[in-house]
Amino acid sequence: MRELIDLDRYPLDRPDSPEWRALVAGASADLARDGMFNLEGFLRPQAIAGDIALLTPRFATGAYTHARRHNIYFRKEIPGLAHGHPALSLFDTQSHTLCADQLGGTAVMRLYEWAPFARFLAATMGKEALYPMADPLARLNAMAYGEGEGLNWHFDRSEFTTTLLLQAPQAGSAFEYRSDLRSDEDPNYEGVARLLRGEDPALKALVLTPGTLNVFRGKNTAHRVTPAKGARPRMVTVFSFYDRPGVSFSAEERLGFYGRAA
Numbered sequence: 001m002r003e004l005i006d007l008d009r010y011p012l013d014r015p016d017s018p019e020w021r022a023l024v025a026g027a028s029a030d031l032a033r034d035g036m037f038n039l040e041g042f043l044r045p046q047a048i049a050g051d052i053a054l055l056t057p058r059f060a061t062g063a064y065t066h067a068r069r070h071n072i073y074f075r076k077e078i079p080g081l082a083h084g085h086p087a088l089s090l091f092d093t094q095s096h097t098l099c100a101d102q103l104g105g106t107a108v109m110r111l112y113e114w115a116p117f118a119r120f121l122a123a124t125m126g127k128e129a130l131y132p133m134a135d136p137l138a139r140l141n142a143m144a145y146g147e148g149e150g151l152n153w154h155f156d157r158s159e160f161t162t163t164l165l166l167q168a169p170q171a172g173s174a175f176e177y178r179s180d181l182r183s184d185e186d187p188n189y190e191g192v193a194r195l196l197r198g199e200d201p202a203l204k205a206l207v208l209t210p211g212t213l214n215v216f217r218g219k220n221t222a223h224r225v226t227p228a229k230g231a232r233p234r235m236v237t238v239f240s241f242y243d244r245p246g247v248s249f250s251a252e253e254r255l256g257f258y259g260r261a262a
Contacts, residue, residue: 087190165211
């Protein structure tokens with residue numbers, strides 16, 4: 001893996017070393033404080049270039065275009081929330097997706113299937129273990145966002161999201177987030193409405209660089225990626241791990257996300 005990852009800076013291959021423990025401790029501290037951690041330069045430039053060369057023609061001919069109009073909850077109704085409430089404001093999202101069965105030969109697939117990667121992520125999240133998905137489509141995805149396309153306001157379904165940016169557009173694609181906007185006990189609908197109106201002073205933004213590994217706690221933190229600008233699309237990969245083996249989406253979920261069940 002040394003040709004793919006800077007193992008001197010990020011020693012995922014040495015889990016019993018002081019350097020590995022220091023890396024985990026730093027990432028865990030960032031996650032606790034900021035709700036995320038970023039490892040810049042995690043994937044080497046030559047690995048990034050190789051994956052972009054492989055994926056660009058696959059996006060052109062085989063990607064599923066998923067366009068939808070949605071609220072921040074990705075649900076048509078929220079019990080106890082009246083229709084027309086500003087927390088249910090609608091937004092547009094459009095992306096182009098390649099599934100795991102279309103990512104053969106890529107560095108990101110090698111990384112996903114490399115056991116020390118899952119071990120490292122589990123340690124940073126305080127979990128005993130993480131397992132790759134069994135799902136042949138959902139386990140690893142690559143997403144592309146062209147001119148004017150972005151991922152609009154939402155909360156994540158899972159506790160953590162792990163992504164790696166391969167390519168940034170000429171401009172745009174800022175990652176905007178509002179930490180701990182809600183909790184499991186308090187949905188904070190009025191706070192959600194303020195954010196969606198652009199009235200939340202606690203909103204933060206960052207722009208990631210290609211090769212950065214990002215782990216984000218997004219279940220209760222509202223976030224979006226603003227539209228890309230320019231001819232070069234934003235290209236990002238999404239790694240799906242679970243704390244139990246054998247997890248798969250249903251055929252209905254695959255159809256909704258990818259336009260096909262197998």
